Amino acid sequence: MRRSIPVVAATLGLALTLTACSGSADEPADDTSSSAAESTGSFVMWVDETRIDSFKPIAAEFEAETGVKVELVQKIxxxxxxxxxxxxxxxxxxxxxxxxxDWTGSFVTNGVVAPIELGDKxxxxxxxxxxxxxxDGQQYGMPYAIENIALIRNNALLADTPATTFDELVAQAQGAGTEFSVLIQQGPDTGDAYHLYPLQTSFGAPIFTQTEDGSYTTDLGLGGAPGDAFAAYLQKLGQQKVLDxxxxxxxxxQAFLDGKAPYIVSGPWYATDFTKANMDIAVLPVPSAGGQESKPFVGVxxxxxxxxxxxxxxxxxFVTNFLTTEKVQTELYESGGRLPALTASAEKIDDPILQGFNEAGATGAPMPSTPEMNSMWEFWGSTEVQIIGGQAADPAAAWNTMxxxxxxxxxxx
Structure with missing residues (x-):
């Protein structure tokens, strides 16, 4: 396992072993652009109040290993x-x-972050x-934790009978005789496109198209025949009372806690409440509704x-050599409760609930970080609600207007 290089009196050798970051957000820096001899032996890191306790021991460990002090500043x-x-x-x-x-787009367009090089890592x-x-084809952050939604099953209501399609899942759930079948949260006004996204992507209708390296473009991908098919499926789920x-x-x-449905599509933030209530649950990928892979949004x-x-x-x-180690990624998981982004750390977690979320989100779609994403939600969720609730007689027409x-x-x- 690669460990951080000790820094004693800040030698030039450190600069030759690292890919230093430039003062520009356009290109990764050349190794000769700065040297460790120019450093002060410390650097400043901002962390908000929700993560500060997790990073205090990490900063102390880095200082103990390298002699470099991390000056932590807590921000709101x-x-x-x-x-x-x-x-x-x-x-x-x-x-x-x-x-x-999802801060990446704003950071890059404002020129405040430098690209980094992870290489084979x-x-x-x-x-x-x-x-x-x-x-835009470059890497701007080093991930340490991921979270996403998945399908959660109440094992007391339904046995382990895997469904290969979402329609099969609905049929199984309806056979349980509960008030609801598959709970997917919405809302009367703005809906919840986030929780429906796994179904939407299974129709091949992502919010934006992506380049080969995974970067999002500003070209909408949810129109055309795939979007029309998903809109028709939303209408069907509304008519079946699966979605409300x-x-x-x-x-x-609350309905899931009360045993009123065998399934719910949600994230670890609710799964924690379910396990605290001593519910016997399993976490699974959301089955495909449209024939393609179901991809939930992933937050990193x-x-x-x-x-x-x-x-x-x-x-x-610190960022590319220290935070990328299995030991540190595991420590951040243990203190913060989020699934490690590093595969080696994630695979060693023996919590079946987190393992289930990991499997469900392994091929998920990262939440777009483009500035344009902010204006998509208001059209998206409200249109889905109109289709689900029956206010849109022609789901394809409503979707195309959106x-x-x-x-x-x-x-x-």
Whole structure:
């Protein structure tokens, strides 16, 4: 296992072994662009209040191994992203910031993060975790944890009878004789496109198209025949009462806790409540509805390096060589409860619940980090609710109107 290189009096050798980050967000830095001799023996890292306790022992361990001090600064979760964007250009920001992968688009377009080079190490991580931090063909973050939704089964209501399609799953669930079959949270106004996305992708209708390296383009992928077919399927699920716009997240969770459904599509945030209630549950991939692979959105946590880092070599050593080790990834899982992005760490977790989420999200689709994504939700969820609730007599026409509105928002951005 690759361990971090000790730094004693900051030798030039460190710079020659690392891929230093540049002061530009356009290209990875050349190894000769800075040297460890220029470093101060410390660097600054911002972490919000939800992650600070997990990173305190990690920072201490790095200092013990290398002699380099990590100056942790706690920031407010709702402000850390915007503060980073505003302070980096002034030279007052940190060298490293810990955050979510869907910040990547905003960070890159504002020129505040430097690309990083993971090389062969990229193959040691879940594919979805790596592609989550890809933007315009380059890598901008090092993943350490992932989370996604999956199918959760109440084993007390239904035996282990795997379904190969979502229709088979619904039929099984209806045979359990419960009030609901498969709970998928929605909401009367804005719906919940996030929880329906595994079904949508199984029709080959992703929100945006992706390049070969996994980066998202701004070309919508949910139109045409695949989108029409998914819209028709939503109407069908609404007519079958599988989907109900009135069942939001809280209602779906409570119904499952009360034993009113054998299945729910949700994430580890609800699974924790189910296990605390001593429910016997299993976590499975969401079966395909449209014939293609069902891909949930994947959220990834990771580390970014500032484009204006004053200690780029040391920051890069911490991010690409230290945080990528199995020991550190496992420690972050144990303290934070999120599934490790590193495959070796994830595979050694003996918690069947987290293993189930890992399998369900292994080939998932990272949440798009493009700035255009922010304006997609308002059209997306509300249209799905109209189709599910029967307000849209022609589901394809409603879906195509939604796509047109989405394209208009992209063109106006």
């Amino acid at each position: 979760s709702g402000e850390i992203k915007d503060d980073f964007i505003s302070q980096v250009p002034t030279g007052e920001g940190p060298d490293v910031v810990i955050g979510a992968h 990229a193959g040691e991580f879940a594919e979805s975790a790596i592609t989550a931090f890809a933007y 716009p009135q069942i939001d997240g809280d209602k779906a969770k 946590q990771g580390a970014f390096i500032s484009a204006k880092s004053k200690n780029a070599v040391l920051a890069n050593e 796509v047109t509105n989405m394209q208009g928002a992209i063109d106006a951005s």
